[in-house]
Amino acid sequence: MSAPIKETAAVPAQRSAAKVPVRPGDRRSEGVVLNAFSHGFLALWALLIVLPLLWLVLSSFKTDAQIGGSAFGWPHHWSLDVFGRAWHKGIGDYFLNTVIVLVFSVPLTMLFGSMAAYVLARYRFPGNRFLYYFFVAGAMFPVFLALVPLFFMVKRLDMLNTYQGLILVYIAYSMPFTVFFMHAFFRTLPTAVFEAAVLDGASHTRTFFQVMLPMAKPGLISVGIFNTLGQWNQFILPTVLMQPQSGSDPERYVLTQGLIQLQQQQGYASDLPVLFAGVTIAMIPMLVVYLSFQRQVQAGLTSATLK
Amino acid sequence: MRKGQYRFVAGFLFVPVALYLIFVIWPYIQTFGYSLTDWKGQSQTFKFVGLDNYRALFQDDVFLEAIWHNILFLIFIPVITILLALFFAFMVNAGGRGRAGGVQGVAGSKFYKIVYFFPQVLSLAILAVLFNAVYRSDGGGLLNGFLIKLGLVGADNPVEWLNEPDIVLWALILVVVWHGVGFYLVLFSAAMQSVPRDIYEAALIDGASRSQSFFRITLPLLWDTVQTAWVYLGIVAMDMFVLVSSMTQNMGAYGGGPDHHSDVMSTVMMRNFLYFGKSGYACAMGVVMLLLTLVLSVVTLRATRRERIEF
Numbered sequence: 001m002s003a004p005i006k007e008t009a010a011v012p013a014q015r016s017a018a019k020v021p022v023r024p025g026d027r028r029s030e031g032v033v034l035n036a037f038s039h040g041f042l043a044l045w046a047l048l049i050v051l052p053l054l055w056l057v058l059s060s061f062k063t064d065a066q067i068g069g070s071a072f073g074w075p076h077h078w079s080l081d082v083f084g085r086a087w088h089k090g091i092g093d094y095f096l097n098t099v100i101v102l103v104f105s106v107p108l109t110m111l112f113g114s115m116a117a118y119v120l121a122r123y124r125f126p127g128n129r130f131l132y133y134f135f136v137a138g139a140m141f142p143v144f145l146a147l148v149p150l151f152f153m154v155k156r157l158d159m160l161n162t163y164q165g166l167i168l169v170y171i172a173y174s175m176p177f178t179v180f181f182m183h184a185f186f187r188t189l190p191t192a193v194f195e196a197a198v199l200d201g202a203s204h205t206r207t208f209f210q211v212m213l214p215m216a217k218p219g220l221i222s223v224g225i226f227n228t229l230g231q232w233n234q235f236i237l238p239t240v241l242m243q244p245q246s247g248s249d250p251e252r253y254v255l256t257q258g259l260i261q262l263q264q265q266q267g268y269a270s271d272l273p274v275l276f277a278g279v280t281i282a283m284i285p286m287l288v289v290y291l292s293f294q295r296q297v298q299a300g301l302t303s304a305t306l307k
Numbered sequence: 308m309r310k311g312q313y314r315f316v317a318g319f320l321f322v323p324v325a326l327y328l329i330f331v332i333w334p335y336i337q338t339f340g341y342s343l344t345d346w347k348g349q350s351q352t353f354k355f356v357g358l359d360n361y362r363a364l365f366q367d368d369v370f371l372e373a374i375w376h377n378i379l380f381l382i383f384i385p386v387i388t389i390l391l392a393l394f395f396a397f398m399v400n401a402g403g404r405g406r407a408g409g410v411q412g413v414a415g416s417k418f419y420k421i422v423y424f425f426p427q428v429l430s431l432a433i434l435a436v437l438f439n440a441v442y443r444s445d446g447g448g449l450l451n452g453f454l455i456k457l458g459l460v461g462a463d464n465p466v467e468w469l470n471e472p473d474i475v476l477w478a479l480i481l482v483v484v485w486h487g488v489g490f491y492l493v494l495f496s497a498a499m500q501s502v503p504r505d506i507y508e509a510a511l512i513d514g515a516s517r518s519q520s521f522f523r524i525t526l527p528l529l530w531d532t533v534q535t536a537w538v539y540l541g542i543v544a545m546d547m548f549v550l551v552s553s554m555t556q557n558m559g560a561y562g563g564g565p566d567h568h569s570d571v572m573s574t575v576m577m578r579n580f581l582y583f584g585k586s587g588y589a590c591a592m593g594v595v596m597l598l599l600t601l602v603l604s605v606v607t608l609r610a611t612r613r614e615r616i617e618f
Contacts, residue, residue: 068445069447071451118319119315204315239577298424
C-alpha cells in the first residue's frame with residue numbers, strides 16, 4: 001500500500017532535482033548531509049540492539065572458561081548439546097509451566113474482560129458508571145500496594161504455588177486494561193447489527209457470542225497480544241505466589257522466574273553456557289511471534305498506551 | 308424481557324467482578340489497614356500500632372535513600388528515553404531525501420523500526436541476564452572487553468559496573484533506555500505520520516528548514532504523545548524491581564547493593580516483606596509508593612499541560 005505512493009512521490013523529486021542544479025547550502029544538500037547523518041546514527045543504534053543479543057546467543061556455544069577469558073572469540077566447537085542440557089536443567093519445566101498458565105489465563109482474561117466490557121458499554125442499568133470506574137481505577141495503582149495482602153489471600157485459598165492460583169490472579173490483574181480497551185471498542189460497533197440480531201430473536205447471550213464478539217476481532221487481537229506479552233513477561237506476581245511451600249512441594253517456576261533462579265545459582269555452580277542457552281530458548285518464541293505479527297504487535301502495544 | 312436483561316447483565320458481570328474484588332480491590336484496601344499494625348505475617352495475631360510504621364519509615368535510612376534513587380530514575384529515564392526516541396523518530400521519518408520536509412522516511416525505516424522495537428517484547432528477566440553478562444566485571448564482559456580492546460580500560464583493572472556506587476544507577480538506567488527507545492520511537496513515529504502532509508508542505512513553501520519544521524510543527528503537535536510517554540516511563544522508574552533485584556549485589560535478598568546504593572522502594576519493600584517478614588511495615592511502604600505515584604501523575608499532567616491542538 002505504501003510502496004507505490006513512495007515511488008510516485010520519488011519520481012517528481014528526482015525530475016526536479018535534475019532540473020535545478022544543487023547549490024551548496026541549498027535545502028537539497030542539507031537533505032543529503034542529514035541523510036548520511038541520520039543513517040549513521042540509526043545504524044549505530046541498530047548495532048547496539050543486535051550485537052549484545054547475538055553475542056549472548058554465540059556465548060551459549062562457548063565453554064565456561066572461554067566465557068570468563070575474553071568477551072571476543074568464536075566458540076571452539078559448535079554443538080547443540082548445551083540447549084538440551086539447559087532444557088533438562090529446568091528451562092523445559094519453566095517453559096511448560098508458563099505455557100500451562102497462559103493457555104488458560106489469556107483466553108479467560110479475554111472472555112471475562114470482554115463480557116464485562118460489553119455489558120458496561122451496551123446496557124443501561126443502575127451502577128453502570130460506577131462499575132466502569134471501579135474496573136478502570138485498578139490500572140492506576142502500583143501492584144506493590146496489593147502484594148502483601150494478596151499473598152495471604154491466595155494462601156488462605158490454599159492456592160500458593162498452584163497453576164490455578166496464578167491463573168486467577170493474572171486474570172484479575174489484566175481486568176482493568178482489558179475492560180477499558182474493549183469498552184471503548186464495543187462502543188464503536190454499529191447498533192444496527194445488534195438490533196437486527198435482537199429482532200431475529202437471538203438471545204442476549206447469543207447476540208454477544210455470535211454477533212458482537214466476532215465483530216470485535218481487531219480489538220480482541222490487540223488486547224490479546226498485549227495481555228499475552230504482559231503475562232508471559234510477568235515477574236513480580238509469580239515471585240511472590242509461586243514459591244514451593246514445603247520440602248515436598250514441587251517447583252512450579254515460570255520462565256522469567258526460572259531464568260533469574262538459574263542466574264542466582266551461578267554463584268554456586270558456574271555453568272554460564274547453560275544460562276545463556278536458557279535465555280536463547282526463552283527468546284526464540286518471542287522472536288518468532290514478533291517477526292510474524294510484527295505489525296500487530298507494534299500496533300497492539302502502542303495503541304494500548306495511547307488509549 | 309426487562310427482567311431477562313437484568314439477569315443477563317448480572318450473569319455476565321458476576322465472574323469478572325468477583326475475581327477483581329477478591330484479588331485486586333480487597334488486597335488494595337487491606338494494605339491500608341495492615342499498614343497500621345505490627346503484623347509479622349506468620350501468626351494471625353497482631354496489634355494496632357497507629358502510625359508507628361510510617362514514623363519508622365521516615366527514619367529508615369535505607370528506605371529514604373531508596374526514594375531518592377527512584378527520584379533520580381524518575382528524572383533521567385524519561386528524559387534520556389524520550390530525547391533519544393524523538394531524535395530517532397525524526398531521523399526515521401524526516402531524514403530522507405524527500406521533497407516535503409518531515410514526511411519522507413529514510414530508506415530502510417521499516418527495518419529500523421523492527422529492530423529497535425524488538426527489546427520491548429523481551430522480558431526484563433532476559434534483559435537482566437543479558438546485561439549481567441554485558442556488565443561482567445572482567446575481560447569476559449562485553450563492555451569491559453570492548454573498552455580493553457580500545458585501550459580505554461586496563462586489562463588488569465576492569466570497571467565493576469554493578470559494584471561501583473557511582474556507576475550502578477547509570478548502568479541500570481542504560482538497560483531501561485535500551486529496552487524502551489524502540490517502543491517510544493514507534494509511538495512517536497505513528498504520531499508524526501498522523502500529522503497532515505499539507506501542514507509540512509505549507510511550511511516548506513514558506514521557507515521553513517527541516518529543523519524549523521521539526522521544532523515549530525512536529526514537536527508541538529506531538530506534545531500529547533510525549534506527555535503519555537512521560538507518564539508511562541515514570542511508572543517504569545517507580546518500579547525497577549526486576550532489574551535491581553536480579554542485577555545488583557544482594558543486601559540480604561532482592562539486590563540493592565553495593566551497600567544500598569541501588570536500592571529502590573520496591574526492593575526494600577519486598578525485602579521487608581519476604582525476607583525480614585515485616586508484613587505491616589511493608590504495607591506502609593506500599594502506601595507510600597501509591598501516594599508518590601499519584602503525586603507523580605498529577606505533577607506530570609499539570610506541568611506538561613498545554614493547549615490542545617486539534618488537527
